[in-house]
Amino acid sequence: MHVNCIRKHIFAAMQQFDVIIIGGGAAGFFTAINLAEKNASLKIAILERGKEVLSKVRISGGGRCNVTHACFDANELTGYYPRGNKELRGPFHTFATADTVTWFQRHGVLIKKEDDGRMFPQANTSQAVIDCFIRLQQSLRIQLFTGENVLSIQHNADKWQLQTTQHIFAAKEICIATGSSPAMWKLLQQLGHTIVPPVPSLFTFNCKDERIIHLPGVATNVSVHIKDTRLRSSGPLLITHWGMSGPAVLKLSAWGARILHDMNYAFTLIVNWLHDEDAESILQKLKSLKEQQAQRIIIVKSPFTIPNRLWESLVQAASINKQTRWADVSKTQLQQLAQQLCQCSFNIKGKSTFKEEFVTAGGIDLKEIDFKTMRSKVLPSVYFAGEVLNIDAITGGFNFQNAWTGGYIAALAMDESMLI
Incomplete structure (x- = not known):
């Protein structure tokens, strides 16, 4: 076959689009839908490497989808992002929590707020979000391709050419919303982007300690810190079969993702079970209890909130016998008890994934992104949304908010670019 005929044949076999979104997750769908709503004439496709789309949406929030968090101040909202807090300030002034709630309600998904600030679909199931996205994808004629693992990305003649396991695609612009994908990071690194090495974030602590091993399910408000570091946190702590979980621990794991990785997840956790009380003031309270409740057995009832x-x-753990009365407790035992209450030391050895919501710290270096447009500073006509960037948040709906914000801004920018 003549060379020109071969080229024509390849061009004809190529799937041609105006915009291709790589990644069929939350950020990918949100980007595609918003772009299609702004410009119905664009030919848009979503490429997903797996057989199913929106899998992380399905399992998030225990299957209820924690859509966002009830923090409506853009500057305050950035404080929940260990990585990306400075860069997200501008984007959050364009699209943040209130915009998310309005967007979903306008598209038929009513949102409710829970006491801890997390926000969910009123239907109480992630299927409400999935159904909304699939309905919009179909009605807006966004083409969806599954089982399309992108093997190579090349820029030829003002177009991006994507080779997948099944097809060759071409588009004027692409948006990469693949989440924590080592394969995609490798491709982007080959194209000139800098990748901050990924490490786990949002994980629980493994601890086999006699003081808590028989207490799975017990939860209480605490303050915690990691010995010999500046890492501190507070909030509910949940004792589990494998150690410790709950917001206080998860926040520590997010803010300390790189430090704890370097420690090989072996460190000393100091827990103040009485939140912000200090050992000296607690010792004085214990001495008062010794006088006021002299005949009562110490172990019978907690005099504190725990x-x-x-x-x-x-x-x-303070070496006080089960039958000991307050009157009979020694000064040394009271000091040991105050220590257990306010400066309780635990050896942490290892981590566990928080439910199925695996989050990583790492990804595209944020210095290489224009956050006014979510456009790459390195590659022409390439945009990013979601966790493919070196952005991650603590638990509570913040990671999804980053996906919605990035996707919306990328859609705005691509729409404007197409009009030029």
């Missing part, structure tokens, strides 16, 4: 089962364990 659960009784935890109180019993800490009393025994």
